[in-house]
Amino acid sequence: xxxxRIIPCLDVDHGRVKKGVNFVDLTDVGDPTEIAAAYEQQGxxxxxxxxxxxxxxxxxxxxxxxxxxxxxxxxPLTVGGGINSVADMQALLRAGADKCALNSAAIRHPExxxxxxxxxxxxxxxxxIDVRWEAAKNRYQVVIDGGHTPVDLDAVQWAKEAVQxxxxxxxxxxxxxxxxxxxxDLRLYNLLxxxxxxxxxxxxxxxxxxDFTDLFQETTVDAGLAASVFHYGELTIPEVKTELxxxxxxxx
Amino acid sequence: xxxxxxxxxxxxxxxxxALDYLNIANTLTSDPVVIAQADGLILPGVGAFQKAxxxxxxxxxxxxxxxxxxxxxxxxxxxxxxxxxxxxxxEFGDSTGLGLLPGAVVAIPEKVGLKVPHMGWDTNQGKxxxxxxxxxxxxxxxFVHSFYVQTAAKNIAATVNYGVTIPSVVQQNNVxxxxxxxxxxxxxxxxxxxxxxxxxxxxxxxxx
Numbered sequence: 303x304x305x306x307r308i309i310p311c312l313d314v315d316h317g318r319v320k321k322g323v324n325f326v327d328l329t330d331v332g333d334p335t336e337i338a339a340a341y342e343q344q345g346x347x348x349x350x351x352x353x354x355x356x357x358x359x360x361x362x363x364x365x366x367x368x369x370x371x372x373x374x375x376x377x378p379l380t381v382g383g384g385i386n387s388v389a390d391m392q393a394l395l396r397a398g399a400d401k402c403a404l405n406s407a408a409i410r411h412p413e414x415x416x417x418x419x420x421x422x423x424x425x426x427x428x429x430x431i432d433v434r435w436e437a438a439k440n441r442y443q444v445v446i447d448g449g450h451t452p453v454d455l456d457a458v459q460w461a462k463e464a465v466q467x468x469x470x471x472x473x474x475x476x477x478x479x480x481x482x483x484x485x486x487d488l489r490l491y492n493l494l495x496x497x498x499x500x501x502x503x504x505x506x507x508x509x510x511x512x513d514f515t516d517l518f519q520e521t522t523v524d525a526g527l528a529a530s531v532f533h534y535g536e537l538t539i540p541e542v543k544t545e546l547x548x549x550x551x552x553x554x
Numbered sequence: 555x556x557x558x559x560x561x562x563x564x565x566x567x568x569x570x571x572a573l574d575y576l577n578i579a580n581t582l583t584s585d586p587v588v589i590a591q592a593d594g595l596i597l598p599g600v601g602a603f604q605k606a607x608x609x610x611x612x613x614x615x616x617x618x619x620x621x622x623x624x625x626x627x628x629x630x631x632x633x634x635x636x637x638x639x640x641x642x643x644x645e646f647g648d649s650t651g652l653g654l655l656p657g658a659v660v661a662i663p664e665k666v667g668l669k670v671p672h673m674g675w676d677t678n679q680g681k682x683x684x685x686x687x688x689x690x691x692x693x694x695x696x697f698v699h700s701f702y703v704q705t706a707a708k709n710i711a712a713t714v715n716y717g718v719t720i721p722s723v724v725q726q727n728n729v730x731x732x733x734x735x736x737x738x739x740x741x742x743x744x745x746x747x748x749x750x751x752x753x754x755x756x757x758x759x760x761x762x
Binding site: 303304305307342347372373374376377378394398400423424425429462471499500523524525554 | 567568571572574575600601667671672673674675676677693694696697698715716737738739740741745755
């Protein structure tokens with residue numbers, strides 16, 4: 303059976319990893335390749351690189367970063383942030399990325415999902431969705447532009463549409479949970495897995511190993527993503543995996 | 555020198571990156587002369603079976619690969635490249651493959667709770683009497699595919715279980731296939747590529 307994936311997420315700005323990473327002896331705490339190699343060593347199943355500059359002028363920096371990482375680190379690499387065209391995707395995939403994550407661009411230009419899936423295969427196209435609970439409408443709402451622009455769109459409905467358009471995977475971040483460290487939004491993921499049949503990466507809220515255990519025991523998502531708990535060494539991937547195994551969750 | 559067949563398919567450059575990292579001399583090529591002189595060939599591949607065969611035909615490589623395989627040159631097909639080694643595929647109707655290994659490529663059946671494509675890290679059961687089976691036994695490797703091969707048990711060196719038994723490594727004499735991506739499977743994947751390089755060196759030695 304396919305194992306559940308544990309995925310660290312790295313914010314990259316002009317070819318440098320933002321936010322210190324201090325879990326191992328790095329000579330350069332901002333070097334994406336060194337950090338990626340350390341995570342590979344720890345047993346991470348995949349890495350997500352989020353381009354936080356993500357402007358057209360700086361696109362080249364991310365391509366160069368991925369080119370460099372992919373020449374030293376041999377595991378699946380997903381890149382997101384500011385991908386606006388098939389040409390952007392092609393450049394990143396050619397540099398060694400395995401998947402491209404589309405977020406705001408997928409809302410503004412849904413045809414990009416289909417064009418990417420047709421050209422590179424669905425497995426290359428991840429649609430990233432940031433969501434917030436909208437109590438007035440009793441639904442999860444889609445928010446774009448890095449959490450700044452709410453969209454009048456039901457996130458579960460959008461997830462279904464994105465898959466129909468060609469998304470091979472969904473990376474869904476709960477903005478309500480993000481940064482709280484009090485667990486993943488299990489209700490959200492159960493709503494999503496009920497309506498789509500592609501792998502889902504859960505993101506937002508992880509603060510303890512038990513949060514991963516709850517995620518994989520109480521939902522059928524395929525992967526859990528976290529950033530700060532790994533970067534600051536609050537959790538290590540080996541200890542997360544050891545506990546998951548003991549809890550009966552299949553991990554690598 | 556290993557020749558990585560360059561025929562406009564997805565992951566060619568990632569295979570090259572892994573070989574470079576391992577200091578294994580290699581070249582990306584579609585030149586039959588370079589291919590014939592190589593110690594071994596790697597046929598990568600991502601995408602659709604029919605289109606990949608058309609790209610090989612366009613470069614007049616189908617016959618070249620068939621001749622080289624018959625001459626005993628070591629050959630490694632990766633992912634779609636492994637599927638191309640077989641007789642035929644049912645992807646988009648019936649397509650003819652290279653016919654270097656006996657068997658057919660069929661769709662992974664959709665079953666409740668099992669998503670298709672089969673994507674992610676899955677654990678191999680390897681055969682002890684095969685060098686690749688030994689390397690990958692009980693090791694997880696990275697898969698991305700919607701079709702799988704059906705072939706006689708004697709050609710199978712390792713499998714994964716995904717509702718059906720999926721051959722993850724196949725070998726018949728000099729022809730080897732890996733359904734997963736060794737170039738994306740961490741250290742154990744690199745060990746598999748190294749083992750293929752050693753197999754090529756052994757073959758070169760015995761030819762001389």
